[in-house]
Amino acid sequence: MRPIDRASPNHGPRRDGAPIDMLLLHYTDMATAELALDRLCDPTAQVSAHYLIARDGRVFRLVSEQRRAWHAGRAWWAGESDINSRSIGIELDNPGHSHGYGDFPEAQLVALIALCRDILARCPIPPHRVLGHSDVAPDRKIDPGHRLDWRRLARAGIGVFPESPPPAELDEAAVAGNLARIGYRVGAPRFADPATRAALEAFRRHWTPDALGQPLHPRMAAMPAAVAELIPKAEKKLAPPRVNS
Ligand SMILES: [Zn+2]
Numbered sequence: 001m002r003p004i005d006r007a008s009p010n011h012g013p014r015r016d017g018a019p020i021d022m023l024l025l026h027y028t029d030m031a032t033a034e035l036a037l038d039r040l041c042d043p044t045a046q047v048s049a050h051y052l053i054a055r056d057g058r059v060f061r062l063v064s065e066q067r068r069a070w071h072a073g074r075a076w077w078a079g080e081s082d083i084n085s086r087s088i089g090i091e092l093d094n095p096g097h098s099h100g101y102g103d104f105p106e107a108q109l110v111a112l113i114a115l116c117r118d119i120l121a122r123c124p125i126p127p128h129r130v131l132g133h134s135d136v137a138p139d140r141k142i143d144p145g146h147r148l149d150w151r152r153l154a155r156a157g158i159g160v161f162p163e164s165p166p167p168a169e170l171d172e173a174a175v176a177g178n179l180a181r182i183g184y185r186v187g188a189p190r191f192a193d194p195a196t197r198a199a200l201e202a203f204r205r206h207w208t209p210d211a212l213g214q215p216l217h218p219r220m221a222a223m224p225a226a227v228a229e230l231i232p233k234a235e236k237k238l239a240p241p242r243v244n245s
Contacts, residue, residue, distance in 0.1 A: 001059055001111065001114045001115060001118065002059075003051065003059045003060060003061035003115075004058060004059065004060050004061070005060075005061050006037055006041065006052075006060045006061070006062055007041070007062065007063075008040050008041040008048040008062040008063050008069075009041070009043045010040070010041070010042075010043065010045070010046060010047060010048035010063070010069070010070050011048055011063045011064075011067040011068055011069050011070065012067065012068050012070075013067065013068060014066070014067065014068045014085045014086070015068065015082060015085040016082075016085065018082065018085040018086040019086060019124060020065065020086060020087065020088060020123045020124070020125065021086055021087075021123070021124055021125050021126065021129055022077070022083065022086050022087035022088075022125060022129045022130075022131065023087065023088050023090070023116065023119060023120070023123075023125050023129065023130045023131070023158075024071065024072060024083065024087045024088070024089045024090070024131055024132070024133060024136065025090050025092065025112075025130075025131070025132050025133070025144050025148065026049060026071060026089060026090065026091045026092065026132075026133045026143050026144055027091070027092045027093075027094035027096045027143040027144040027145060027148075028052070028091050028092065028093050028094060028096065029094070029095070029096030029097065029098050029099070029143060030093075030095065030096070030098075030099065031095055031099050032093070033052065033054040033055065033058075033060075033093035036052060036091065036093060037052060037060060037062075040052065040062055040091065041062065046070060047070050047071065048062055048063050048069045048070050048071060048089075049062060049063065049069050049071040049089035049090060049091040050062060050063045050064075050065055050069050050071075050088050050089050050090065051088075051089075051090045051091065051115060052090075052091040052092075052093060053090065053091070053092055053093060053108055053111050053112055053115065054093045054108065055093050055094075055104075055105050055107070055108050056105075056107055056108070057105075057107035057108055057110060057111040058111070059111050059115055065088055065119075065123075068084050068085050069084065069088075069089050070084060071084065071087075071089030071091070071133075072084050072087060072089065072133065072136060072137065073137060073141075074137060074140070075133075075136040075137045076136060076137075076185045077129075077131065077135070077136045077183045077184075077185075078183035083136050088119055088123065088125075090112065090115065090116070092104060092108060092112065092144055092148070093108070094144070094145075096143060096145070097142060097145065101145055101147065102147070103147050104144075104147060104148060104149070109149065109152070112153075113153065113156045113158065116130070116153070116156075116158045117156065117157060117158065120157070120158065127154075127157075127158070127159055127160045127230075128159070128160045128182070128183075128227075128230065128231045129183075130153070130158055130159035130160075131159075131183075131206075132144050132145075132148070132150075132202075132205070132206055134202040134205055134206070135183075135184065135202050135203075135206060138184065138185075138195075138198040138199050138201065138202035139194070139195065139198045142202075142205065145205060146205045146209035146212050147209070150206055150207065150209075160227060160230040160231070161207065161227075162207075162223065162226035162227060162229070162230060165219075165222040165223060165225070165226035166222060167218035167219045167221070167222055168218060168221050168222035168225055169218065169221070170216060170217070170218055170221040171221070172189065172190045172191050173189040173190070174225070175191075175200065175216075175221060175224050175225075176188075176189035176190065176191075176193075176196050176199075176200075177189060178224035178225045178227070178228040179196070179199045179200060179203055179224055181228040181231070182203070182224065182227050182228050182231065184199035184202065184203065185199060186199045191216075200216075203223070203224060203227075204216075204220070207223050207224075207227055208220045208223050
């Protein structure tokens, strides 16, 4: 895979020597890849990402991985709020919920898997820190949305996805506790709390997309615990960072 260079001016230095330890996936929410590229390269738009993958599988490189691209905006994960300083951002060309949300085509997924595997081989990003924009900004973002096949990505070594956890009792405090363990910013340990509800919706978009919008049932209630359970195991699998000689 050879990215096509399409330099964006929208970047700055990564702050405080933060390590690159997160990979964030987005959709563009624009009608065409060309429109999205124009916007991500427009100095007045003040937005960018490191890569954009078109629906036909072409990969565009907009910002050097060494630089801080401007894709996450106001965000929070596991105690960190400067997500841009420690992440690589990939935009997936998709009309999004604004222009008729569609499936991610096979060519685009194949390119995404290849690009992610390439990044993960070079950067010390643990599997559980491969996330969607909605995970780190659940109160204001829903991208990349429920159509992204996170299970398939995990089977390709990208991110974590428990296969079939046994049903669990539906306990709001336990679910909220597990969302917090995973990294979400939650409020009070009940679903009526706006922050907790937003985190739960983001979780469902990512890990139980088939049941999005339906009442939470015991099989789905088991997923937050199952994801939280994978985090320490995933960390142990993390290979040491590659040393240049
Ligand atoms: Zn986004």
